[in-house]
Amino acid sequence: GQQLNQSPQSMFIQEGEDVSMNCTSSSIFNTWLWYKQDPGEGPVLLIALYKAGELTSNGRLTAQFGITRKDSFLNISASIPSDVGIYFCAGYNNNDMRFGAGTRLTVKP
Amino acid sequence: SAVISQKPSRDICQRGTSLTIQCQVDSQVTMMFWYRQQPGQSLTLIATANQGSEATYESGFVIDKFPISRPNLTFSTLTVSNMSPEDSSIYLCSVGLAGVPDTQYFGPGTRLTVL
Numbered sequence: 001g002q003q004l005n006q007s008p009q010s011m012f013i014q015e016g017e018d019v020s021m022n023c024t025s026s027s028i029f030n031t032w033l034w035y036k037q038d039p040g041e042g043p044v045l046l047i048a049l050y051k052a053g054e055l056t057s058n059g060r061l062t063a064q065f066g067i068t069r070k071d072s073f074l075n076i077s078a079s080i081p082s083d084v085g086i087y088f089c090a091g092y093n094n095n096d097m098r099f100g101a102g103t104r105l106t107v108k109p
Numbered sequence: 110s111a112v113i114s115q116k117p118s119r120d121i122c123q124r125g126t127s128l129t130i131q132c133q134v135d136s137q138v139t140m141m142f143w144y145r146q147q148p149g150q151s152l153t154l155i156a157t158a159n160q161g162s163e164a165t166y167e168s169g170f171v172i173d174k175f176p177i178s179r180p181n182l183t184f185s186t187l188t189v190s191n192m193s194p195e196d197s198s199i200y201l202c203s204v205g206l207a208g209v210p211d212t213q214y215f216g217p218g219t220r221l222t223v224l
Contacts, residue, residue: 031210042113042201042215043152088151092210095140099152 003027006089006100013079014108021103022073023089031092032065032072037102038085046087047074079107111136111204113216121222122192129188130219132202137182139207143175146199146218155200158185192223 035043049065089100112135141158156164164177179185205213
């Protein structure tokens, strides 16, 4: 099946630091997405990427759709305490969305 | 965006019983999905709820264990049948428009604990 490998599994950083996480797959996806999940909530979409090589920003977040269509990364610049949560990558083909295992981010003030 | 509500938000159940989770969305959507998120894990798709017909189940999930209904475009239920402690999870409803991935939204989830 389509399996996504997301890393790192967790990160502990100081407020103000930059963060980088990535996702790879053995399969090609037509769309890559990044979600954030806060405790007790469902995941919320941060960024969607539609073209190989595409680089998209949303405030302090930047994500890229890998040229091979088998990977994506998410960067968060100048982290703040409210960035705490679990970040999931997702690959999408034909109404089928698959999720990575998540990166748990802790930001120390 | 779509506003999704789930009931109950959490429950504690006894082994061998069944629980039905409801999902209501505030607008008509083509796609409704049910996911399971085990503690500290990612989201696993259980099934796609189809209006007026049987749900489409993913490998490892069967209708007898997870019967699903979708009577209209805004409502679906998932039943977890004959529960065991291994069914303890967060169950998430998700909705979206067919073929448009950035319209896929998630409900707040139902946290189920089976004793």
